[in-house]
Amino acid sequence: MAAAVTASRPVGRTTRVSGRRNATLLGLLAWLFGVLFFLPFAWMVLTSLHSESAAATNPPSIGAGLTLQGYREFFGAGTGVSPWPPLINSLTASVASTLLVLLLSIPAAYALSIRPVRKWTDVMFFFLSTKMLPAVAGLLPIYLIAQNAGMLDDIWLLVILYTSMNLPIAVWMMRSFLAEVPKELLEAASIDGAGLATILVRIVAPVAMPGIAATALISFIFSWNELLFARVLTGVVAGTAPVFLTGFVTSQGLFLAKVCAAAVCISVPVLVAGFAAQDKLVQGLSLGAVK
Template structure:
């Protein structure tokens, strides 16, 4: 009887699958592509506005628009009064004054309030926070007529200080909520050590708390500045010619004579520049402030 060698076992090759890192790279590439497409969709109107601002009025009014039309600064020259129109400097200065001063007032009021609601919580601090939040539940249009009547009775219509008070009251609830979340991340042990060393409340707030939450203060200030700079409804109703702001001046280009598209686009670019400059200047503080407390 002859012994036969056992046949070697048959090994079935596993199905070929893409390695995990390769699949991950493909997924990331797809997500990146979608993000670029969405970003281009959002930034396309801004790019188109910038391009149109450097076209002449006949080229800007063509249908379909002429992309490769000759470039000119005629729209900017007309916006700054080269054609004998109104100069934009008083409205721009009014917007800058109202935005900066109201933002400073908001920070002066919001930081102590947020300190009392986070580090040294007052009694029923949740009710206080809800009260601040409830002031934003009222539609702006509903408060427009009472504010107008009060301003008319006090004789402060068309006054830049009226806008400063209105903008301060509008942005204060948002600033308190933002600063409260930032101040809640300040370690209590640091303040206790400062108190043991004889540091007063005012000094600890000035030398310890504020430097620690400076990115949060910058983020809050930038958001309040943007809200004040872009506000239109109150500025349109409560001002006339003396305290006219940049957004009100901007809508004045829509007249019965027609819409001068190149001039409007040039005006929109100029009016947007202060916000863009402030955002780029404080972008590092803004990112730190908005992410403060996200990772512990």
Template sequence: MTTAAVRRPPRAALPPAARRAKRRSTWLGLLAWAAGLLFCLPALWMLLTSLHSEPDAATNPPSLGAALTFDGYREFFGAGGGASPWPSLINSATASLVSTALVLLLALPAAYALSIRPVRKWTDVMFFFLSTKMLPVVAGLLPVYLFAKSVGMLDNVWLLVVLYTSMNLPIAVWMLQSFLADIPLSIIEAAQVDGARLPTVLARIVAPLAGPGIAATSLICFIFSWNEMLFARVLTGVTAQTAPVFLTGFVTSQGLFLAQLCAASVVVSLPVLAAGFAAQDKLVQGLSLGAVK
């Protein structure tokens, strides 16, 4: 017994306009990949240089086929008799995490008042927050230094916490206000009808719905605090020295220790990369998708 072969119908040829659109999308995709690799190239070069010895890292042009070693990382962590980076890393983590937490605690009620329950002339309030970022940071450096000296707060990590909180608070209010403005009022009104007070509404209703916005805001504030160097360089010495200030110790009068500097830069960049990786799921979620049925 034989069966007839089943033939698939031939594929319909794409019209010329569709073929041109497909080729255009292919070229745009390749261009996007090339741009992404171009932006990642400095970081990859820094990682490769950190795995070279100092003589190989200092060659011009650089040697790509040089032997790999972890001497730069061992020197960074004090194996060669240098200063330990752990106090500086702990100071940066303390200043960044505590200031970010304080910023969120202060910015969330302020953004709630300016978006969901707007006050009178709230646009003037938003402009006031924005105007605080118009003054260059270096212009306020001397008054802050004199004030810190008069109250005995120089070389104190808690002074950095206060400064980073005040510096990031306007940005956090602006970001959270735009996120909270999209929360449906019907959800908040339903919770208030059930007897929920303001702290309960903020903690159990607003914060979960604004999770992506809070994650993005906290990540921005953490990055700004972790990377800040001007105030940390001027207002701290040894006790409250942060990681960016510690990196400048690899540029000495004896020369530039390039391999150690790249190794230190890789280590100091890891917390920011880890924070971004941990918050990536929140960053892509819908703000209130499916909240209202």
């Protein structure tokens, strides 16, 4: 008996050491991939702080002097072109479409998960099928409809389009999140006489808040970065930040430092939103991953 206990100790110690070694290796790999994903953004920030002559060298001159000239030109110094209207348009379209997406996707996901409708799998496939058509294939019909409706160069046209584009993904995400809500809570609320609106606001929303935050952040990012429809359907009035960014590519050439400075400034709202909701995002994306 004593011999068996003695023999089991090295095995247990070996298992723990192997487990720590594997954890350390996975941690190093995670850091490696994190650095690889961060390097392009770091290079963009560094290039934005260089002069145009230093930014145009090949390979890039890392030790060149730093300057804020690219940021000054982005904010209109010497050009008189203000970036604030496009930034406000992007913020308006992204926030408004995200709110509409949440307002529509949460009840839809509730009906497909907690109170499933008949043939809900067909409904989910229908939502998914709307993403199978390339966006450029529907560009001409949408343009003609917007032209006949007098909505060209209108920010609310982008709000409608971004809502319809992000709604299928939001419904799929929210369904997986709401499926994890304990049914006992809903049954108790129903017994107490709570209506559908009360259940959604006071029971479902607090429990599924990480999933709602993850869905909202992804919808916001997709709306903020969208370029194709904004480029074709808008002009001077409703142009968004990505459209404004393309204006830095001129017939005179590509001014790399100025483009990088503009890209950094346009990326800041998404980075701030992601950093503010990072804990909710991790919880939401991992919700329901482990049964």
